[in-house]
Amino acid sequence: MSSTADQPKPMRLMSLNALPIVVTMAIVSLLCLNQQLVAQTNDRPNIIVIMADDLGYGDVSCYGATAISTPNIDKLASEGVQFTNGYCSASTCTPTRYSFLTGTYAFRGKNTGIAPPNGPAIIQPGTTTVASLLDDAGYATAVIGKWHLGLGGEQGPDWNGELNPGPLEIGFDTCFLLPTTNDRVPQVYVKDHRVLNLDPEDPLWVGDKIPSPDHPTGITHRDSLKMDWTHGHNSTIHNGISRIGFYTGGHSARFRDEDLADKWVEQSNQFISNHKDEPFFLFFAAHDIHVPRMPHERFQGKTSLGLRGDCIMELDWCVGELMKTLDEQGIAEKTLVVFCSDNGPVLDDGYADGAIEKVGDHRAGGPFTGGKYSVYEGGTRTPLITRWLGTIKPSVSDEVVCTIDMASSFAALTGQELPDDQCRDSFNVLDCLLGKADAEGRDHLVQQDNGNTGTYALRSGRWKLHRYDRKRARNVVVEQLLENTPVDRLQLFDLENDPSETTNVIDQYPDIAKRLETKLATIIESDRSR
Incomplete structure (x- = not known):
C-alpha cells in the first residue's frame, strides 16, 4: 500500500565541508530536487469519487x-x-x-x-x-x-x-x-x-x-x-x-x-x-x-x-x-x-x-x-x-x-x-x-445501454443520433414499465430545441443524420476515439 514511507525522503548531509565543492553542489541539488518532489506530491489533492x-x-x-x-x-x-x-x-x-x-x-x-x-x-x-x-x-x-x-x-x-x-x-x-x-x-x-x-x-x-x-x-x-x-x-x-x-x-x-x-x-x-x-x-x-x-x-x-x-x-x-x-x-x-x-x-x-x-x-x-x-x-x-x-x-x-x-x-x-x-x-x-473559464468539454460522446446489444446514441454538439439495430427500445417512459418499444433503427434529435427528444427530425436533416451515422459506425468499429 502506498504510504508516506513510499515518498521520496530528504537526503541527510554528513559533512559538506569535508567534500569537494562539485560533490557538495551535486548533493545540494539532489536535496532541493528531492524536497521539490515531496512538495509536489503533497500538493496533489486527495480525490473522492462518489458514484450513486x-x-x-x-x-x-x-x-x-x-x-x-x-x-x-x-x-x-x-x-x-x-x-x-x-x-x-x-x-x-x-x-x-x-x-x-x-x-x-x-x-x-x-x-x-x-x-x-x-x-x-x-x-x-x-x-x-x-x-x-x-x-x-x-x-x-x-x-x-x-x-x-x-x-x-x-x-x-x-x-x-x-x-x-x-x-x-x-x-x-x-x-x-x-x-x-x-x-x-x-x-x-x-x-x-x-x-x-x-x-x-x-x-x-x-x-x-x-x-x-x-x-x-x-x-x-x-x-x-x-x-x-x-x-x-x-x-x-x-x-x-x-x-x-x-x-x-x-x-x-x-x-x-x-x-x-x-x-x-x-x-x-x-x-x-x-x-x-x-x-x-x-x-x-x-x-x-x-x-x-x-x-x-x-x-x-x-x-x-x-x-x-x-x-x-x-x-x-x-x-x-x-x-x-x-x-x-x-x-x-x-x-x-x-x-x-x-x-x-x-x-x-x-x-x-x-x-x-x-x-x-x-x-x-x-x-x-x-x-x-x-x-x-x-x-x-x-x-x-x-x-x-x-x-x-x-x-x-x-x-x-x-x-x-x-x-x-x-x-x-x-x-x-x-x-x-x-x-x-x-x-x-x-x-x-476545475471550473476554469473558457474550458471546453467533449465535442462528442457515444452512449450505450448494456453490453453489446446494438443500441447506441451519438451526441455531437446540439445533435443526437440514436441507433437501434434490433429496432427496439427499453424504458422509454420511466414512470411505467415499458419493455421492447418498437422504434425506427435511426432517429435524430435536436437537443438545443428538443432536449426531451420528443420529435424525430431525421427526415428534415438527412445529411446530418448520415454524417453522424458514419461517425458513430467509425467510432464503434475502431479501437479508440482518443
Whole structure:
C-alpha cells in the first residue's frame, strides 16, 4: 500500500565541508530536487469519487426536485461546479463502472453487460485504470461499496478461498465490497481477497440453478416476503427479500440490507482518517438508489416518495458524513470531490416497493425522456458535481463531460502519462472539472445501454443520433414499465430545441443524420476515439 514511507525522503548531509565543492553542489541539488518532489506530491489533492446507483437527473433538489430535499448534495453543488451536461457512458451499472475505471467504452470489452452473481473479473490485471494511474502517482487507493465487475479467474469467484483477480490487481490497495449488486446473490461483504467473517464450517455456495427442491424461493415462499417482487427477483430469499440467483451457507458472513450505507460510511471514514497525511483516492460506490430499496430504519417513511425517496435521503446523508469527515480531518481544501451516478433512474426494477404508486409529480429523469436501460438522455445524463474548496469557484457549467473522462483528467491532474493503448476513449476535461473559464468539454460522446446489444446514441454538439439495430427500445417512459418499444433503427434529435427528444427530425436533416451515422459506425468499429 502506498504510504508516506513510499515518498521520496530528504537526503541527510554528513559533512559538506569535508567534500569537494562539485560533490557538495551535486548533493545540494539532489536535496532541493528531492524536497521539490515531496512538495509536489503533497500538493496533489486527495480525490473522492462518489458514484450513486440509479440516481436520475431530477432526483436531487439542486437539479430541480421539489418532492425531496438533498441538502448535502446541494451544498456540494453550491461550493463547486454543477454540470448540466454531465454524463455516464452507459445506462446500466456494469458497463458504466467498467468505462469509468478503464477510460474505455464498455462495448469494446468482453462480458461487459450486467454481471451475473458468479461472473469472473471483467477488468483484467495489466489494464490501466483510474486506480492504477493514481497508485503510480503515489496515492493510497480504495474502493468501498458496490463492485459488480466480477471477481476471480475464468471459472468465476472461489467464494470460500481467494477472490483473485479483483480490485487489488488493477490498482486498488484495499477494497471493502458488495461483490455483485444487492438484488443478486450473495449478500456478503468482501474485504480485499476474502469474504468477510466466513465460517469454514459453513461454506458459501453460489449458483444459477436451485440447489435442492425444498430450497425456499420468492415463488414458493412468497407470503413470507417483507418486500414482494414484480418480475425476475424470485430466487433465494435473504432478509425477507428474494433475489436473482441461488446461494446457501455463509450465514455468519451475511449482512442486513438496512446496514449497507452505514457500513460504507464507516469503512470510508476509517480509510480517510488512516490516510489524511498522504494523497489518497477513494471510490465510494453507493448502492442507493438501486433495488432492493431497503434503507436503514431511521430513513424509512421520511419522504413522500416511498422507499425510493427514502434511499435518496440516505444517499444524501452519506455525502454529508463524508464531507463532515473531511472537515474534521482538516483536509476539505486538499480534496477534490466528484459526485455522479452510474446511470439514470428506474422506478419498477423488479420489486413492489411503491416507487410508481408514490411518485406523484416527481420527475426522476428531470426534463428528459427515458431512464435506466435507455439511450435517451434520461438514461445517461445525470447529476455530476465537482468540488475542491479554495480551488474551484462555484459555477454552473453547460460543457459536456463524462465519467469515462476521469482517467485522462486525473492523469493530467497528477502528472501521469496515459499509455497509448489504454484509456482509449477518455478525454482530458480537467479544466472543465476545475471550473476554469473558457474550458471546453467533449465535442462528442457515444452512449450505450448494456453490453453489446446494438443500441447506441451519438451526441455531437446540439445533435443526437440514436441507433437501434434490433429496432427496439427499453424504458422509454420511466414512470411505467415499458419493455421492447418498437422504434425506427435511426432517429435524430435536436437537443438545443428538443432536449426531451420528443420529435424525430431525421427526415428534415438527412445529411446530418448520415454524417453522424458514419461517425458513430467509425467510432464503434475502431479501437479508440482518443
